[in-house]
Amino acid sequence: MEGIGGGDIYRLPEECVSQVISRTSPRDSCRCSAVSTAIRAAADSDAVWSRFLPPDIHSIVSRAIDPLPESTTKKGLFLSLCDRPILVDGGKMSFALDRLSSGKCYMLSARSLSITWGHAPQYWRWISQPDSRFAEVAKLLDVCWLDIRGKIESKLLSQNTTYAAYLIFKVNRNNYGFSYTPQKTTVSLGAHVSTHTVCLVPDDNEEEAPNDDEETFDDNEEEAPNDDEEAERLGAFDSTRNFFLWPNDDEEASDDSEEEALNDDEEAERSGAFDSTHNFFPCPNDDKEALDDNEEAMPDNEEEAPNNEAMSDNEEEAPNNEAAPAPNNYEEEAPNNEEASTDDEEAEEGAMMRLGAFNSSHNFFLWPNNNEEASDNNEEASDNNEETEERTTINVRYPKRRDDGWMEMEMGDFYNEEGEDGEVEMILKEIGGHWKSGLVFQGIEVRPKNREMERYGVDGDDISRLPEECVSHVISMTSPSDSCRCAAVSTAFRSAADSDGVWNRFLPSDLPSILSRAVDPPAGYATKKDLYFRLCDLPLLLDGGKMSFQLERSSGGKCYMLSARSLLIVWGGTMKYWRWISLPDSRFTEVAQLLNVCWLEIRGKIESKMLSRNTTYAAYLIFKTKGQGDSFSYKPQKTMVRLGSHVSHHDVCLAPDSAETRGNTHMYRNFLNWRGVPTLPHVGDAEQEATRNVRCPQKRDDGWMEMEMGEFYNEEGDDGEVEMSLMEIKGGHWKTGLILQGIEVRPKK
Structure with missing residues (x-):
């Protein structure tokens, strides 16, 4: 029997139990299903798991490329969406559910x-x-201007949930350029902006970044360029003059470019001082900090680098003389150089001063040399920048490895309240000017932030909307063991599961009467739960020490043990046959030691109204053997348990290891017969066959032995007395070596 109250849960409508469980979270629901069989049916029902599925699940599934695998239950559908993301919108986006929160x-x-x-x-x-x-991923070959942006409508996400955005990528073993300057990430929703300084590839990962899946890159990547290729593709860097020489990929178009170029005065006026003789822009020396800080915002949210092609709104233009194709989705083409108005001249000049000078004739970009040309003020600023950079490095975030083999970098978090704040914008940017290579980008993932889910849960707080009395009533209809499991489900459940309202129901209704009979009543308990476990672990002596009382831990059923003094033992008062002694490991002051008898008869009685109702009980003889305990192996003993018209009979053998003992006894009989020593008649085949069903004793945790005498079902406690007996009066042989503590009556597990 798992619990006395375990079946009471069936008296509640399943809808009631399902309603309580659906107020928790998927994780808590799975824990509830492990509480008991009674709760499992409600915890696994479609009524519960339908609530964990998004209300717009049918709309989402209709956008999927491939149909979902068939599932007969809502729980099966939920777990399928957790384990196997589905591609939606033509494969440009994937959808999944968070297993912990259902977000x-x-x-x-x-x-x-x-x-x-x-x-x-x-x-x-x-x-x-x-x-x-996804079918395609983006592999970074080489850029000096890294800018990745994404957007998603907040109405697509779960409401009242804290989310985080994660960049999903891999690191090529030949990567370089990511540890010189940390990258910046920004996540914004409405007025909320979350900004972080990150490093996609720490120093120890550059050149030889550890990657379990690096073989997959070898088939799709080119080797790092040698010196000639590097000079041709990236341009040559002159360390003495501190400039980059950019490649001239389109010499044939140079004439056209010269015709389209502005004159010297216009160029100098628009972009700063231009040297027509040497055909390069002088390098600024006083604004190195602007490069490291990803540029200050320009008027109209736009900065222009020296480039004939325009970048998108809200973006800074990368320094490149080549025509860059218009970025997708989020960009609008800005006016070109010929169409630029004079209102933008100051902004353009500021951009040139920060980005450095570009030589259109020799096709190079001249970078500032702070070491040779910086003023005293710039040297002081440089020192401050170094201190700031050292402090910033401490707060730099680093990526983590995912279970699927990819890396993820948290870009920022936000709280999605009602999904009415518009678009969530996510940005990764690093435009320090040095070249970077060696990453593969899968995308940007937006999911509930698990740290917040573990603390609060997306739906976990809904349980608090129910009155605690309601939750307590449901839990109290289970059993003590189930209640302890419920306390481990969630914080919300724990408050109800540990309440006095629950544990008071697990205590016997007549407990005050029982405690009034105690020799030493319990004291010092703060809650009903404490009292319950006190009665489970430490039996109480009642009625002057002739009986003990305790509770069965898993069910809360009442247990009684009748002491040997309260039993009827034939010849028990004759010192020649029985002796009364005390043992330190007995709960009673006296136990009965069998000296020698040929007529063994022990009887006990207990009122059925003292026991728990609607419970299956068993009676156990509690004893020890000493010396010649094998004297009980010659012939089985008989036990009987009766309640009303129900009678339970068993053949038992009190001798420990009775099977081996009976074999040794058979060999000893043969030896005595061979020596001519008379013995008792040999057990016939029919009787020997009957001994195969003989019950043997079991060892208890307290060091005593117990023999099950029989069982009975106590319905309403109106059937009178339970009678129990142990007898062996037909064998005629003498028995000795038994120490009897009493007879215990407890719920049968």
Whole structure:
């Protein structure tokens, strides 16, 4: 029997139990299903798991590329969406559910992001990756201007949930350029902006970044360029003069470019001082900090770098003389140099002063040399920048490895209240000017932040909306063991599961009467739960020490043990046959030691009204053997338990290891017969066959032995007395070596 109250849960409508469980979370519901069989039916019902599925699940599934696998239950559908994300919107986005909270999770593919120069094959390459959930991923070849942006409507996400955005990527073993200057991430929703300084590849990962899946890159990547290729593709860097020489890929178009170029006065006026003789822009020396801080915002939210092509709104233009294709989704073409109004002249000049000078004739960019040309003020600023950079490095975030083999970097978090705040914007940017290579981007994932889910849960707080009395009433209809399991389900459940309202129901209704009979009543308990476990662990002596009382831990059923003094033992008062002694490991002051008898008869009685109702009980003889305990192995003893018209009979053998003992006895009989010593008649085949069903004793945790005498079902406690007996009066042989503590009556497990 698992619990006395365990079946009471069936008296509640399943809808009631389901309503309580559905107020928790998927994790808590799974824990509830392990509480008991009674709760499992409600915890696994469609009524519970339908609430954990998003209300717009049918709309989401209708956008899926592939149909979902068939599932017969809502729980099966939920777990399928947790384990196997589905591709929606033509494969540009994936959808999944967070197993812990049931919150909606989306991943934007790299194709759905705005990647500056993402369509320029000399900077980015689109490849397929077998362990990616999307058909294409973006492989970074080489850029000095890294800018990745993504957007998602907040109405697509779960309401009243804390989310975080994560950049999902891998690191190529030949990566470089990411540890010189930390990258910046920004996540914004409405007025909330979350900004972090991150490092996608720490120093110890550059050149030889540890990656379990690096073999997958070897098939799709080119070797790092040698010196000639590097000079041709990236341009040569002159360390003495501190400038980059940019490649001139289109010499044939140089004449056209010269015709389209502005004159010297216009160029100097627009972009700063231009030297027509040497055909380069002088390098600024006083604003190194602007490069490290990703540029200050320009008027109209736009900065222009020296480039004939315009970047998108809200973006800073990368320094490049080549025509960059317009980034997708989020960009609008800005006016070109000829169409630029004079209102932008100051902004353009400021951009040139911060980005450095570009030589259109020799096709190079001259970078500032702070070491040789910086003023005293700039040297002081440089010292301050170094201190600031050292402090910033301490707060730099680093990526973590995912179970699917990819890396993820948290970009920022936000709280989605009602989904009415518009778009969530996510940005990764690093435009310090040095070249970077060696990453593969799968996309940006937006999912509930698990740290918050563990603390609060998306739906976990809903349980608090129910009155605690309601939850307590449901739990009290189970059993003590189930209640303890419920306390481990969630914090909300624990308060109700540990309440006095629950544990008072597990205590016997006549407990005050029982305690009034105690020799030493319990004291010092603060709650009903404490009292319950006190009565489970420490039996109470009642009625002057002739009986003990305790509770069965798993069910709360009442247990009684009748002491040997309260039993009827034939010849028990004759010192020649029985002796009364005390033992330290007995709960009673006296136990009965059998000296020698040939007529063994022990009887006990207890009123059925003292026991728990609607419970199956068993009676156990509690004893020890000493010396010649094998004297009980010659012939089985008989036990009987009766309540009303119900009678339970068993053949038992009090001798320990009775099977081995009976074998040794048989050998000893043969030896005595061989020596001519008379013995008792040999057990016939029929009787020997009957001994195969003889019950043997079991060892208890307290060091005593127990023999089950029989069982009975106590319905309402109106059937009078329970009678129990142990007898062996037909064998005629003498028995000795038994120490009797009493007879215990307890619920049968």
